[in-house]
Amino acid sequence: MRVTLFVTCVVDQFYPEVGESVVNVLGRQGIGVDFPAAQTCCGQPAFNAGFTDEARAVAERFLEVFEGADPIVVPSGSCAAMVRNLYGELFRDDPELLQKAKAIGERLYEFSEYLVDVLKRPDLAASLDGSATYHQCCHLLRELGVDVQPKSLLGSIEGLEMREMEQAEVCCGFGGTFAVKFPELSTAMLNDKLDNAAATGADMLVASDATCLMHMEGGIRRRGDSIQPVHIAQLLDRATAEQESRV
Amino acid sequence: MRVRSAEFKKRSAETARDPRRQAALQMLYDGLHKGRIAAAAATDNWEELRVKGRAIKWHTIRNLDYYLELLEERVVANGGKVYFANDDAEASEYVMGVARANDVKTVIKSKSMVSEEMGLNEAFEEAGIRPVETDLGEYIIQLANEPPYHLIAPAIHKTREEISDLIQQAAGGPREEDPKDLTKTARRLLREEFRTAEMGVSGVNFAVAETGSIALVTNEGNGRMVTSAPRVHVAIMGMEKVIPSMQDLSTMLRILIRSATGQRISSYVTIVNGPRKAPEEDGPDEFHLVIVNNGRENLLKDPQLREALLCIRCGACLNACPVYRKAGGHAYGWVYPGPIGAVITPVMSGKKRAKDLPFASTLCGACREVCPVSIDLPTLLLRLRSDLAEGKAAPGERSSVLMERLSFKIWRFGMLHASAFGLGGRIASAGMWPISRRGWLRRLPPPFSGWTSSRDFPRIAFRPFRARFRSRGGG
Known part of the structure; x- marks a missing residue:
C-alpha cells in the first residue's frame, strides 16, 4: 500500500525531521510514501491574513499537484483543515474548483487520523520510557474533530506515562500572523500553555502540528523550560524504532 | 457610545500585563465556561x-x-x-x-x-x-x-x-x-x-x-x-x-x-x-x-455576515475565547467584546474604526464550539479579514501595510514555483546562519520582531525535507 505525503511548507523548511519520522512510521506499518516534489503550501498563511487572491492561486496549484493522489497524508491538522474545510470557503464562487477541492478533501487525512481511522491501528505496539503531556492543536480538534485518535496512539505506547495538563484544549496563542501582530496577547496565551505543561512535570510536550510546536518551542527556549517539545510523528518514530531494535 | 476599537492593541496589551484583570478573566473559564460545558453535558437533547x-x-x-x-x-x-x-x-x-x-x-x-x-x-x-x-x-x-x-x-x-x-x-x-x-x-x-x-x-x-x-x-x-x-x-x-x-x-x-x-x-x-x-x-x-x-442592516444585507444576527448575546463565546480572556472586554472598544464583538463591531460601527478586531483571533474555533446557535465565527472573521486586508470595499478601510502586501506577493511567487521555493529557503537559511545559535534566532527585524520579543525563532533547515527524501531514495 502507498500514500502520497503532503509534508507542509513548515515541516519541509523548518522541521524536515518530522517529515522523515512520518516516512519511518508509515514504513514500519508497511506503507510506502510518494512525495510529489512540486508541492509547496496549501495557502493557509495568506488566507488567514486576508489575502484571498494569493491564497486562491496557491490553493489552485495544490489541487493540481495532488490531483489523483489517494490517500493523501498530512502531518498537520491545520493544513488538513485548510484543504478539507476552508477550501470550501475559498472557492465558494467557483463550482468547478469547489468540486475538485471537495474530492481531494475526502481523500486527505491528518497523520494520526490516517493511522487510526484508515489503517485501524490505534496501537502501534510501540514502547518508550518517559512521560509526556499532549497539547490538543486547535484545528485538529475543532476543525477536523480528531480527538481520541492521537490520544490512543500515545496512550498505547508501553512505558510512556501520559499526564494530562490543565486546559489541554486551549489554544497556545500561535494563530499565524496573530503571533506577530499581537505579540503581548500571543505571549500571554503561550505562557499559560507552557505553565500548564510544566506543571505536569512531564519530560515531553507532544503536539500534532509543527506550527504550534514552533511557537511553543520558541517560548520554551526563551524561558529556559526543561520540557522537550516533540511532534507526535517523532515520538511514534522513536517508540516504534525501539520496538524494532528489541525484536 | 464612542467607538474606541482603534485602541485595541494598546488596551489589550495593558490588560494582558495586569495580574488583577487576568485573575478575574481566568474565573470566566473556570466558572462560566465550565458551567456551560457541564450544563450541555447534562442535557440529553442539547x-x-x-x-x-x-x-x-x-x-x-x-x-x-x-x-x-x-x-x-x-x-x-x-x-x-x-x-x-x-x-x-x-x-x-x-x-x-x-x-x-x-x-x-x-x-x-x-x-x-x-x-x-x-x-x-x-x-x-x-x-x-x-x-x-x-x-x-x-x-x-x-x-x-x-x-x-x-x-x-x-x-x-x-x-x-x-x-x-x-x-x-x-x-x-x-x-x-x-x-x-x-x-x-x-x-x-x-x-x-x-x-x-x-x-x-x-x-x-x-x-x-x-x-x-x-x-x-x-x-x-x-x-x-x-x-x-x-x-x-x-x-x-x-x-x-x-x-x-x-x-x-x-x-x-x-x-x-x-x-x-x-x-x-x-x-x-x-x-x-x-x-x-x-x-x-x-x-x-x-x-x-x-x-x-x-x-x-449592514449585517442583514450581506448574505454571509447575516449569520451574526443569530446571536442571542449569551456571552459563551467570550468565556471560551482565549484571546478575550487575555485582552479583556474594554479593549474591544465598543459595546460587544470577544469573538462576536470582533465580527459585529466593524460591520455595525464602521470597519475603518475597528479594523484590528477581525485579526485579533487565532481562529482556534472555541467560540463556534460553544455558540448555542453554532454561528461560524471563525469563518466570519476570515471573511472580514479578506474585506480588510486589501481594502477592496473601501481603500480607507485597508488594514494592511505595504510591507505585508509585498511579502504576500513574494510569498505567492515562491509558492507557485517549487524551485523558487526551494532556492528561497536555502538563501534564507544561509542568511539566518550568522545570526543563529544552535539553529535558533533570538532577534528578527520588524515586522517579525513581534515574535522574537518573547520567543526564539527556528532557522530554516539547510537541507529541507524534499532534499532528504531524495537522498534516502524515497519512502
Whole structure:
C-alpha cells in the first residue's frame, strides 16, 4: 500500500525531521510514501491574513499537484483543515474548483487520523520510557474533530506515562500572523500553555502540528523550560524504532 | 457610545500585563465556561436544541420584515406603542420624549446592551434625568463610570476591593468587605429607587411576535421590578431579537440560559404583555417598545455576515475565547467584546474604526464550539479579514501595510514555483546562519520582531525535507 505525503511548507523548511519520522512510521506499518516534489503550501498563511487572491492561486496549484493522489497524508491538522474545510470557503464562487477541492478533501487525512481511522491501528505496539503531556492543536480538534485518535496512539505506547495538563484544549496563542501582530496577547496565551505543561512535570510536550510546536518551542527556549517539545510523528518514530531494535 | 476599537492593541496589551484583570478573566473559564460545558453535558437533547434554536433564528432573520410587523401589530393590540429607530440617536430621542412627556426625574434600568450602543445614560444625564442601573453588575460599573466588560457579567473585571470603594462612595457609612454585606447595601439603595422611579427602561432577551410579548432573563429579579413598579415602561431591543412564537421562546430560553450561566433556568424569567389592563392591579400605565436598527442592516444585507444576527448575546463565546480572556472586554472598544464583538463591531460601527478586531483571533474555533446557535465565527472573521486586508470595499478601510502586501506577493511567487521555493529557503537559511545559535534566532527585524520579543525563532533547515527524501531514495 502507498500514500502520497503532503509534508507542509513548515515541516519541509523548518522541521524536515518530522517529515522523515512520518516516512519511518508509515514504513514500519508497511506503507510506502510518494512525495510529489512540486508541492509547496496549501495557502493557509495568506488566507488567514486576508489575502484571498494569493491564497486562491496557491490553493489552485495544490489541487493540481495532488490531483489523483489517494490517500493523501498530512502531518498537520491545520493544513488538513485548510484543504478539507476552508477550501470550501475559498472557492465558494467557483463550482468547478469547489468540486475538485471537495474530492481531494475526502481523500486527505491528518497523520494520526490516517493511522487510526484508515489503517485501524490505534496501537502501534510501540514502547518508550518517559512521560509526556499532549497539547490538543486547535484545528485538529475543532476543525477536523480528531480527538481520541492521537490520544490512543500515545496512550498505547508501553512505558510512556501520559499526564494530562490543565486546559489541554486551549489554544497556545500561535494563530499565524496573530503571533506577530499581537505579540503581548500571543505571549500571554503561550505562557499559560507552557505553565500548564510544566506543571505536569512531564519530560515531553507532544503536539500534532509543527506550527504550534514552533511557537511553543520558541517560548520554551526563551524561558529556559526543561520540557522537550516533540511532534507526535517523532515520538511514534522513536517508540516504534525501539520496538524494532528489541525484536 | 464612542467607538474606541482603534485602541485595541494598546488596551489589550495593558490588560494582558495586569495580574488583577487576568485573575478575574481566568474565573470566566473556570466558572462560566465550565458551567456551560457541564450544563450541555447534562442535557440529553442539547445538540438537538441547538439545531432547533439555529433554525428558529434563521427562519426569523430570513423573514425579519414579516415578524417585526407582526410584533408591532400585536404590541399595539395589547395597548403598547412601538417605535422603529433607525439609529442610536433616533432611539435616544424617542426615549427622552417619553421621559419628558411623563415628567420623569429618575429612571431605573435593567440590563440592556442596546442602551449602551445609544449611550442612553449620558443622554438622560444631559436631559437632567437621573438613570439608575439596577442589575448589580451594571450598578457597579455605573458607579465606576465604565462601559460593561462582558455581555452578561459587566463588572467581572472589578475586584472586591474596588467594589467596596464604589459602594462606600455611593452609600456613605463604614467600608464593607464581605460580598454579602455589599450586596445587602446595594439592595437597600436600589429598593428606594424601585419604589420612587417614574420610569423603567429594560432590554429584551426575546420578543415574541405572535403574542406581542417581551421576555427578560435575570437572576436578581430587578427586571421584574423595572418592568412593573414604575408608571412607564420602555423596552429597547435590537431588531434581531424577535422570534415567532411562545413555543420558540421555550427552546431559545433553554439554550440561552445554559450557555450564559450554566443554569437550567435563571431565577427569574419575566414575560411582559404590554401595559396594565383594566382589572389588573399591577403594571405600568404605558408600555413602549423601541426596535433599533443602528447598523444591524449592514449585517442583514450581506448574505454571509447575516449569520451574526443569530446571536442571542449569551456571552459563551467570550468565556471560551482565549484571546478575550487575555485582552479583556474594554479593549474591544465598543459595546460587544470577544469573538462576536470582533465580527459585529466593524460591520455595525464602521470597519475603518475597528479594523484590528477581525485579526485579533487565532481562529482556534472555541467560540463556534460553544455558540448555542453554532454561528461560524471563525469563518466570519476570515471573511472580514479578506474585506480588510486589501481594502477592496473601501481603500480607507485597508488594514494592511505595504510591507505585508509585498511579502504576500513574494510569498505567492515562491509558492507557485517549487524551485523558487526551494532556492528561497536555502538563501534564507544561509542568511539566518550568522545570526543563529544552535539553529535558533533570538532577534528578527520588524515586522517579525513581534515574535522574537518573547520567543526564539527556528532557522530554516539547510537541507529541507524534499532534499532528504531524495537522498534516502524515497519512502
